[in-house]
Amino acid sequence: DIQMTQSPSSLSASVGDRVTITCRASQSISTYSNWYQQKPGTAPKLLIYAASSLQSGVPSRFSGSGSGTDFTLTISSLQPEDFATYYCLQSYSTPWTFGLGTKVEIK
Amino acid sequence: EVQLLESGGGLVQPGGSLRLSCAASGFTFSSYAMSWVRQAPGKGLEWVSLISGSGGSTYYADSVKGRFTISRDNSKNTLYLQMNSLRAEDTAVYYCARRLITMVRGVETYYFDYWGQGTLVTVSS
Numbered sequence: 001d002i003q004m005t006q007s008p009s010s011l012s013a014s015v016g017d018r019v020t021i022t023c024r025a026s027q028s029i030s031t032y033s034n035w036y037q038q039k040p041g042t043a044p045k046l047l048i049y050a051a052s053s054l055q056s057g058v059p060s061r062f063s064g065s066g067s068g069t070d071f072t073l074t075i076s077s078l079q080p081e082d083f084a085t086y087y088c089l090q091s092y093s094t095p096w097t098f099g100l101g102t103k104v105e106i107k
Numbered sequence: 108e109v110q111l112l113e114s115g116g117g118l119v120q121p122g123g124s125l126r127l128s129c130a131a132s133g134f135t136f137s138s139y140a141m142s143w144v145r146q147a148p149g150k151g152l153e154w155v156s157l158i159s160g161s162g163g164s165t166y167y168a169d170s171v172k173g174r175f176t177i178s179r180d181n182s183k184n185t186l187y188l189q190m191n192s193l194r195a196e197d198t199a200v201y202y203c204a205r206r207l208i209t210m211v212r213g214v215e216t217y218y219f220d221y222w223g224q225g226t227l228v229t230v231s232s
Binding site (some may be wrong): 032034038050054091094101 | 133142150151153154159166168169177209211212214216217219220222223224225
């Protein structure tokens with residue numbers, strides 16, 4: 001199975017900060033990396049698919065990059081509604097696997 | 108508007124069974140593979156199972172293989188998860204999710220684009 005190592009597990013940031021979250025795959029997954037945002041008590045919401053494609057309706061302050069084994073989710077200017085937990089997902093091979101999540105908290 | 112609505116969760120004793128349902132609307136259900144993903148309380152997301160649009164192909168996580176069965180009724184636009192021999196570690200919110208296939212930069216790619224709101228399964232005596 002492909003392991004997705006996500007870091008950091010949590011971070012504290014202020015509104016307006018630039019935030020970067022990374023995921024490293026245990027083997028090459030090309031660009032089969034996706035990013036989700038989850039707020040407490042709600043379902044995950046798709047932000048980025050295919051490593052760098054922005055899902056329709058998602059603010060442009062979110063961006064993704066990477067290929068092979070290393071992937072990054074960047075929030076260019078953190079907004080109050082962005083405080084949530086973020087997960088990466090590899091869809092290269094079954095079983096699809098998620099990172100353990102990054103909780104973004106208010107500093 | 109795409110909607111996925113799970114039901115069937117509840118409290119069940121260890122060793123018991125439960126069947127979850129996911130009612131889909133707003134899209135041509137039979138054209139999409141569907142998955143179940145679960146989240147234990149306070150934990151991360153775990154993919155559980157996937158079924159092709161026709162229902163002819165199914166895939167399972169090792170943690171549920173042999174105990175859970177995914178199925179679908181395309182005439183009713185409904186996805187199912189039959190869960191047998193339940194264990195305490197199966198306690199989780201279970202989400203159904205639609206798998207989208209699309210071309211990105213000339214490459215076929217896959218991801219979950221829509222999720223239901225989830226249904227809680229608690230396995231406890």
